[in-house]
Amino acid sequence: MLLSMFTAAVFAATLNKQTYRALLARPARQTGVFASALCLALFWQIQAGILEHLNIHILGITAVTLIMGWRLASLCSLIASLLLLYFTDLSADQLAEFLLFSAFIPIFLSYGLYLLCYQFLPRHFFVYIFVCAFLCAGFVGAAKILISGGYFYLLGLYDLPTLLDNYMFYAVIMWFPEAMLNGMAITLLITYRPHWVKTFYDQEYLNK
Template identity: 80%
Template sequence: MWLTLIAAVLFAATLNKQTYYALLSRPARQTGVFACALCLALLWQIKAGILEHLNIHILGVTAATLIMGWRLACLSALLAGLLLVGFTALTATQLPELLIFTAFIPIFLSYNLYLLCYHFLPKHFFVYIFVCAFLCAGAVGAAKIIISGGYFYLLGLYDLITLQENYVFYAVIMWFPEAMLNGMLITLLITYRPHWVKTFYDQEYLNK
């Protein structure tokens, strides 16, 4: 119950009248949100793991955050979760945990890392690709595993040794595919469709 409340509070923090007014008035943006939700649902369905709850999969939320902003990325993640509930074995009681640890927290981390990069690093095309997209995505993917591992430990589901050997260890391995997928997607978009990426500003990143 308390996970549901936390998920609701986190999503409520994303609600913004101006953002949703623009979403409702622009069909192309609506298409983008639904397409992103479908892609996230497919990514989250491809997972591996030895023990129950300790699933490893690519998040893809850093790219979604850079493309649509953190508010609409959270909306897409919510829709992706609902798709998984409707068409897979994921239950409604498992949805809040999925949203908190796979979507909302990683999205908030992604956006805040982007803000740090934007304010403190040179605004350059390659800085955006390799730092904002590639390195930040890898860091967020690793952080998700570590945070989830801490949550399972506090719940008493597994001891530290089990978590270290069967879950947290994979943070070292998963950061690269997470970084590669997000980095490649953002590279393609800002090369051929830069106007689709909300956080990429042509005048700042290309006039260098």
């Protein structure tokens, strides 16, 4: 119950009148939100895992955060999770936990890392691709596994050796496919449809 309230509060913090007014006024942006949510739902339903709760899957959340911004990325992840709730075996009891660790925390990490890159690194096309998209996505994918593993340990669901052998170990393996998927998606979009990517500014990243 406490986790559900906390997750709801986190989502409430992403709500912004200006953002949603702009969304309602732009049908193309609405299409982008639903398309991103559908892509997330497709990626998230492909899971692998041996023990309950310890499921591994591609997040794809860094690319969505860079494309939509952190507020709309949170909306996309909520829609994607509701799709999984309806069409898969994800239960209502698992929804808050799933949203927090597979969506909200990775979104905030992705956007925070993007802001650090924007502030302290050269604003260059290849910096955006390889650091903001590729490396950040890999870090976020690995961090999600480690953070959620720590949460399960604190809850007492599993002991540390079990988590290290059956879950946390995969942070080393999953960072590269996570980085590759997000990096490829962002590369294609900023090459052919840069105006679709909210955090990519032509004047700053291309005029170098």
